[in-house]
Amino acid sequence: MWVPFKFFVGTWQGTGEGKPGVSSVERSYEFVLNKKFLFARHKSIYLPQNKNPKGEIHEDWALISYDTSREKFVFRQFHVEGFVNQYVLESISPDGKNIVFITEAIENIPAGWRAKETYRILNSDEFVEIFELAAPDKDFELYSENHLTRTK
Numbered sequence: 001m002w003v004p005f006k007f008f009v010g011t012w013q014g015t016g017e018g019k020p021g022v023s024s025v026e027r028s029y030e031f032v033l034n035k036k037f038l039f040a041r042h043k044s045i046y047l048p049q050n051k052n053p054k055g056e057i058h059e060d061w062a063l064i065s066y067d068t069s070r071e072k073f074v075f076r077q078f079h080v081e082g083f084v085n086q087y088v089l090e091s092i093s094p095d096g097k098n099i100v101f102i103t104e105a106i107e108n109i110p111a112g113w114r115a116k117e118t119y120r121i122l123n124s125d126e127f128v129e130i131f132e133l134a135a136p137d138k139d140f141e142l143y144s145e146n147h148l149t150r151t152k
Contacts, residue, residue, distance in 0.1 A: 005073075007127075008127075009030060010028070010150050010152055011150070012026070012028065012150055013026055014146055020056065020144065023045055027042045027043075027146075037063045041059075042060045044146070058079070058080060058081075060077050060080065061078045062075060070088075074088055075087040075089070083106060087102060087104070088102065088103075090102045097120065098121075099118070101118075102116050113136060116131070116133075127147075127148055129146045130144075131146075
């Protein structure tokens with residue numbers, strides 16, 4: 001059942017770019033609670049720059065679980081800003097290298113907003129994460145893209 005997600009287990013570093021500017025990125029994944037959940041811890045550091053004059057540190061924690069009643073993976077992401085995104089797995093490509101989650105609920109944001117997370121596995125030690133947002137009645141737009149490389 002967890003085969004598509006075992007790839008992510010480990011520690012990652014990389015860079016990001018998007019609406020908040022350019023960032024350095026740290027991420028880790030591990031199975032927790034008797035291997036019932038995949039836990040992710042993320043940090044993006046944005047130094048002061050034109051797009052983000054004050055700079056910022058963004059952190060989020062996430063858990064991926066398998067909902068047996070729906071037979072779907074559910075991805076819950078808790079952001080330092082107070083947002084909680086609950087995604088459901090939308091698709092996995094036949095080769096397992098493209099994974100897409102779309103929100104079914106977002107807490108602490110006006111109604112109607114949606115988010116999409118896409119993971120593109122490039123090779124055994126590298127992936128790209130694309131985060132998109134959609135305002136109410138609008139299409140998804142790129143918010144940020146992170147390129148991560150395994151460090152262990």
